[in-house]
Amino acid sequence: MKRLVVLISGNGSNLQALLDAYADGRLAGRVVRVIANRAQAFGLERARLAGVPTEVLALRPYTADGRGRAAYDADLADLVAAAAPDVVVLAGFMHILGAPFLDRFPGRVVNLHPALPGAFPGKDAIGDALAAFARGAITETGVMVHLVVPAVDAGPVLAAEPVPLYPGDTRADLEARIHAVEHRLLVATVARFQPPESAP
Numbered sequence: 001m002k003r004l005v006v007l008i009s010g011n012g013s014n015l016q017a018l019l020d021a022y023a024d025g026r027l028a029g030r031v032v033r034v035i036a037n038r039a040q041a042f043g044l045e046r047a048r049l050a051g052v053p054t055e056v057l058a059l060r061p062y063t064a065d066g067r068g069r070a071a072y073d074a075d076l077a078d079l080v081a082a083a084a085p086d087v088v089v090l091a092g093f094m095h096i097l098g099a100p101f102l103d104r105f106p107g108r109v110v111n112l113h114p115a116l117p118g119a120f121p122g123k124d125a126i127g128d129a130l131a132a133f134a135r136g137a138i139t140e141t142g143v144m145v146h147l148v149v150p151a152v153d154a155g156p157v158l159a160a161e162p163v164p165l166y167p168g169d170t171r172a173d174l175e176a177r178i179h180a181v182e183h184r185l186l187v188a189t190v191a192r193f194q195p196p197e198s199a200p
Contacts, residue, residue: 001028001029001030002028002029002030002086002087002190002193002195003029003030003032003083003084003085003086003087004018004029004030004031004032004085004086004087004088004089004190005031005032005033005034005035005080005083005085005087005088005089006018006031006033006034006035006043006047006088006089006090006091007034007035007036007037007076007080007088007089007090007091007093008034008035008036008041008043008044008091008092008093009036009037009038009041009092009093009094009095010038010041010042010043010092010094011041011042011043011092012034012041012042012043012044012046012047012091012092013179013182013183014091014092014112014179014182014183014186015031015034015043015046015047015091016043016046016183017182017183017184017186017187018031018089018091018186018187018190019031019046019047019050019052021187021191023050026187026191027187027190027191028191029086029087029190029191031047031050031052032052032053032083032084032085033052033053033054033055033079033080033082033083033085034046034047034052034053034054034055035054035055035056035057035076035079035080036054036055036056036057037056037057037058037059037093037094037095038056038058039056039058041056043091043092044056053083055079057072057075057076057079059072059095062075069098070098070100071100073097073098073099073100073101074100074101076097076101077100077101077104077105080101080104080105081104081105085105085108086108086195087108087109087110087190087193087195088105088108088109088110089110089111089112089186089190090109090110090111090112090148091112091186092112093111094123096150096152097109097148097150098150099150102148102149102150106196107147107195107196108195108196109147109148110145110146110147110148110158110189110190110193111145111146111147111148111153111155112143112144112145112182112185112186113125113143113144113145113146113153114126114129114141114142114143114178114182115128115129115141115142115143115144115153116140116141116142116143116144116160116162117144117146117157117160119138119141119142120132120141121152121153121154122152122153125141125153126141126171126174126175126178127171129141129165129174130165130169130171130174133165133169138165139164139165140162140163140164140165141162141163141165141174141178142160142161142162142163142181143160143161143163143178143181143182143185144157144158144159144160144161145157145158145159145160145185145186145189145190146158158189158193159185159188159189161181161185163177163178163181164177
């Protein structure tokens with residue numbers, strides 16, 4: 001049984017997909033802690049309803065008092081390590097993690113990104129894909145799950161799946177199709193992912 005720590009920033013629908021998959025036996029991976037960088041993240045409520053311990057660690061106090069990102073990443077790593085995870089899942093976590101975090105969990109940090117490998121890195125991949133489609137530059141976008149490295153959305157790809165784009169698509173239309181793929185692809189990838197043998 002894999003131990004999962006999930007990092008979130010918002011609604012937490014992908015967290016919910018993991019929780020549901022564990023509850024109905026599709027995933028031999030239990031979420032043992034959820035950590036958010038925003039106290040208002042609705043995913044925290046999803047975790048509480050599932051009986052999963054939660055933590056909030058906001059970046060703003062670290063930037064306000066001069067401690068900075070390295071100190072934030074180190075403290076976040078301590079919180080995660082306390083739960084002894086096999087896998088750390090970034091499910092809509094809107095911070096770029098650096099070496100003070102990633103070096104603590106080598107080969108164990110997995111991210112979900114709403115684009116195909118090499119396309120539309122960063123925080124508005126869906127908007128970028130819609131704009132590219134409107135220009136006639138692409139006919140599809142997609143979803144990938146990848147290992148996290150310091151470069152944005154650039155780590156080794158564990159799984160990817162295309163998502164079609166259609167004339168007249170609104171952002172809500174595309175988001176709905178992408179979320180449906182995300183939920184399925186994330187669960188399937190985490191289910192088969194084999195973390196390194198060394199403890200975090």
